[in-house]
Amino acid sequence: MAFKNRFGWSVSRERLFEECRRKYFFHYYLSWGGWQRTAPIVSREAFKLKRLVPLALWRGQLVHYIVSKILQSMKVKGRIPDKGDVLDYTTKRFETQLDFSARKQYLTEPKKKGGRINIDWLALFEHEYDRPLEKGRLERTRQECIEGIEGFYASPILPVLTETDPAAWTIEDLDHAEFSQVVEFEGVTVFVKTDFMFRRDEGKFDIVDWKTNRPGRNNLDTTAEKNRAQLGVYGYYAVTVLGESLENLRLLEVNLLDGGRVKEFTITEDDLDYFRSRIGAGIEKLSQVLNNGNTERNEPLPPGYFPPIESSRCRSCNFYRICKMENSPVRFSEPG
Numbered sequence: 567m568a569f570k571n572r573f574g575w576s577v578s579r580e581r582l583f584e585e586c587r588r589k590y591f592f593h594y595y596l597s598w599g600g601w602q603r604t605a606p607i608v609s610r611e612a613f614k615l616k617r618l619v620p621l622a623l624w625r626g627q628l629v630h631y632i633v634s635k636i637l638q639s640m641k642v643k644g645r646i647p648d649k650g651d652v653l654d655y656t657t658k659r660f661e662t663q664l665d666f667s668a669r670k671q672y673l674t675e676p677k678k679k680g681g682r683i684n685i686d687w688l689a690l691f692e693h694e695y696d697r698p699l700e701k702g703r704l705e706r707t708r709q710e711c712i713e714g715i716e717g718f719y720a721s722p723i724l725p726v727l728t729e730t731d732p733a734a735w736t737i738e739d740l741d742h743a744e745f746s747q748v749v750e751f752e753g754v755t756v757f758v759k760t761d762f763m764f765r766r767d768e769g770k771f772d773i774v775d776w777k778t779n780r781p782g783r784n785n786l787d788t789t790a791e792k793n794r795a796q797l798g799v800y801g802y803y804a805v806t807v808l809g810e811s812l813e814n815l816r817l818l819e820v821n822l823l824d825g826g827r828v829k830e831f832t833i834t835e836d837d838l839d840y841f842r843s844r845i846g847a848g849i850e851k852l853s854q855v856l857n858n859g860n861t862e863r864n865e866p867l868p869p870g871y872f873p874p875i876e877s878s879r880c881r882s883c884n885f886y887r888i889c890k891m892e893n894s895p896v897r898f899s900e901p902g
C-alpha cells in the first residue's frame with residue numbers, strides 16, 4: 567500500500583513555515599517520495615537534503631538517545647547504569663556516527679532496516695556540502711555531548727525518578743522513531759512526541775522535555791516562548807488523550823547542558839484554551855497553502871505560494887543547493 571503524505575500539525579512544522587515558506591515546501595512536499603529511485607531527481611535530492619543535520623542538532627539527538635537508553639536500562643534492571651560506562655558509550659557513538667557521516671555512508675545505507683533505525687546513521691550538513699568542520703567546533707560538540715550526559719547524572723530529577731515505579735514510565739522510542747503520540751484536533755492530526763513521562767507515588771503525572779541549550783547562548787525570550795508552546799502541547803495531550811487532570815499534571819523542562827536544572831510548569835484551564843486556539847490558528851495558517859484548504863488531500867498550492875527569502879541564513883539552509891547554489895547540478899525551478 568502506498569504511503570500517503572498526511573497533513574499534520576506540530577510546533578516544529580509551524581516554526582519551519584514561519585522561518586521560510588520555500589523551505590517548508592521543500593521539506594514537506596517536494597521531498598515526498600524522494601526515497602524512490604523512480605522519483606524526479608529534484609525530489610530525490612530534496613529528500614536527501616532534508617535529512618541533513620547541523621552540529622548543534624546532532625548533539626541534541628545524541629544526548630536524547632543516550633538518555634533514553636539510560637532510562638530503558640533503569641527500567642529493566644532497576645538500577646542506574648555506571649556513569650563511566652555510559653560516557654564511554656557516548657564517546658563511541660560520537661566517533662562512529664561522525665565517521666559514518668564523513669564517509670558519506672548516508673548516501674548508500676538506509677536509515678531504517680527491518681523497522682529499526684540504524685542509530686549510527688548520520689548525515690552532517692558540513693559533510694554533504696563539503697564545508698570545513700573546524701576542529702574546535704567539533705571538539706566543543708563532543709564535550710557538550712559528554713556534559714549533557716553528566717548533566718543527566720547531576721540532575722535533581724534523578725533521585726526523584728529512583729523513588730518512582732519504572733513500570734509506569736513512558737520513554738521515547740528512538741530505535742523505531744515512530745510517532746505513536748498523536749491527538750486529533752478538528753479532524754487534523756497533531757504530533758506530540760514527548761521525551762519521557764512518569765508518575766509519582768502520590769499520583770502526580772510528570773511530562774519531561776530534555777533540553778540541550780547552552781545557558782546564555784540563546785535569545786531567552788524567544789526560546790522560553792517556544793519551549794512554553796511545546797510544553798503546552800504536551801499538557802493538552804495529557805489532558806485530552808491520557809485523561810490526566812490538570813491538578814495532577816506537571817511539565818518539567820530539564821536542561822542537560824545546565825547541570826540538569828529543572829524548570830517546572832503547571833497549566834490552568836485558561837492555558838488549555840490558549841493552546842487550543844494556538845493549535846487551531848496554526849492549522850488554519852498551514853492549510854491556507856493547500857489546494858482548497860483541503861487537509862485531507864494535502865496537496866500544496868503552486869510553488870509561487872511558497873516564496874524564498876533573502877537571508878544570510880540561506881547558506882546554512884539544508885536546501886541551499888537546490889534553491890540558490892549557483893552551478894548546482896540539481897536546482898528546483900518553478901513550473902511555467
Ligand code: SF4
Nearest residue numbers: 586874875880883889
Ligand atoms: S536557501 Fe533560503 S530561501 Fe531557499 S529554502 Fe533555504 S532558507 Fe528558504
